[in-house]
Amino acid sequence: MRIGITGATGFIAGHLIPQLRQRGHTCVAFSRDASQTVEGCEETRTIGGTEPPDLTQLDALINLAGESIQGRWTAAKKKRIRQSRIDITRALVAALPRSEVRVLISASATGYYGDRGNERLSETAVRGNGFLADVCQEWEHAAKTAEKHDVRVALPRFGFVIAPEGGAMETIHPIFRLGLGGRLGSGKQWMPWVHIDDICGIIIHLLENEKLTGPFNAVAPNSATNAEFTKALAASLNRPAILPVPAFALRLALGELSSLALDSTRAIPERTIASGYSFRHTSLEEALR
Numbered sequence: 001m002r003i004g005i006t007g008a009t010g011f012i013a014g015h016l017i018p019q020l021r022q023r024g025h026t027c028v029a030f031s032r033d034a035s036q037t038v039e040g041c042e043e044t045r046t047i048g049g050t051e052p053p054d055l056t057q058l059d060a061l062i063n064l065a066g067e068s069i070q071g072r073w074t075a076a077k078k079k080r081i082r083q084s085r086i087d088i089t090r091a092l093v094a095a096l097p098r099s100e101v102r103v104l105i106s107a108s109a110t111g112y113y114g115d116r117g118n119e120r121l122s123e124t125a126v127r128g129n130g131f132l133a134d135v136c137q138e139w140e141h142a143a144k145t146a147e148k149h150d151v152r153v154a155l156p157r158f159g160f161v162i163a164p165e166g167g168a169m170e171t172i173h174p175i176f177r178l179g180l181g182g183r184l185g186s187g188k189q190w191m192p193w194v195h196i197d198d199i200c201g202i203i204i205h206l207l208e209n210e211k212l213t214g215p216f217n218a219v220a221p222n223s224a225t226n227a228e229f230t231k232a233l234a235a236s237l238n239r240p241a242i243l244p245v246p247a248f249a250l251r252l253a254l255g256e257l258s259s260l261a262l263d264s265t266r267a268i269p270e271r272t273i274a275s276g277y278s279f280r281h282t283s284l285e286e287a288l289r
Contacts, residue, residue, distance in 0.1 A: 007064030055099035063106040089142040106143035112136035115263035122270035154206040159192030159219035185247035187227030189264035192219035195281035236288040
């Protein structure tokens, strides 16, 4: 397949593109700067301007575009988080009638479920409350409108991604290497983690299986609490994890962003497993190693 990829210069795409090429697919990058060369992509096309994106000679789209959610959530930051996801998705869908695209894999996130305590959350669970839940709902709705153009839509909901570099791990690794890590708040909140290998594997699985539509939790089958994650990460680095951070301190330092660390989301990949996907990393300790 010839596949257009938004967010092609991002963390996930950097791991995904080589795997797509290994499977014989051709990749076309979409960026605000069409002069930018993206390794592994045949060409770069413009997206995000006043002109509609050029989707000609493409069979599929993988939509990974979005402003990083890291950083304090000012009003301007929240606007960028929302618009960078929803506006680009809407632009892609609006351009579909002038294309031959027949499948759209559009990223979402487990933030869709909000703070839900110990509740087990399969893909059929209703959305939760909060800023990220609202963004995810609108983001997914924008993608699903592609179905009226006879395009198959699959929505992988990403959890906390474990990778050697990039993403949130890039921020917390140095802290734990110095022995300054510890649980956040009570440590009882659930963290829906997933290894980057499985993020790429799930995207490819959804891309290549023509009957798969709707949401799929892109998280490992064995969720972990923050305390369990902290302990496993410290052990993988042979460092102690003895400096817990109180919830009030996180809220004071990070404001609304602290919800990323303190909310409890016990997402279960029920539909993902039922679809036939076999996870490469199911043990947190092994994934961190």
